[in-house]
Amino acid sequence: MSLRFRICIAAAAGLLAAAAAVTPAAAYDDWDPSGGNGNSHHDPSGGNGHHDPSLYKGVVTADTLALRSAPNRGSQIIRYAHRGDVVRIYCKTGGETVQGNPLWYLLADGTWAWGAARYIDTVGPAPRRC
Numbered sequence: 001m002s003l004r005f006r007i008c009i010a011a012a013a014g015l016l017a018a019a020a021a022v023t024p025a026a027a028y029d030d031w032d033p034s035g036g037n038g039n040s041h042h043d044p045s046g047g048n049g050h051h052d053p054s055l056y057k058g059v060v061t062a063d064t065l066a067l068r069s070a071p072n073r074g075s076q077i078i079r080y081a082h083r084g085d086v087v088r089i090y091c092k093t094g095g096e097t098v099q100g101n102p103l104w105y106l107l108a109d110g111t112w113a114w115g116a117a118r119y120i121d122t123v124g125p126a127p128r129r130c
Contacts, residue, residue: 056091060083063083089122090127091127
């Protein structure tokens with residue numbers, strides 16, 4: 001991975017973190033797609049065919065997954081996620097290949113951190129590219 005690419009990724013992550021710091025939290029952090037009625041079926045397009053990127057979700061499949069500051073295993077660990085955790089996915093990008101999978105997800109649930117897609121199964125539509 002070239003230095004230019006790493007600098008661009010770090011700059012993008014920094015800008016996203018800065019934007020998150022000045023943006024109010026979403027009112028539906030504990031969003032219930034059933035509207036509280038127990039019916040978990042939900043159309044993420046809102047019925048209009050356009051997907052709201054804030055609704056990309058995934059489930060962690062690793063016992064413990066290090067979430068990092070950049071899409072590679074050498075970057076700083078921001079926090080950990082655990083098997084079964086449901087995470088919000090902002091977008092996906094290529095990064096260091098992990099067990100044959102070069103994709104990484106930028107997670108947007110509390111902290112902006114990168115998780116290896118190898119250990120996160122998406123729920124619903126595939127996340128958009130960053």
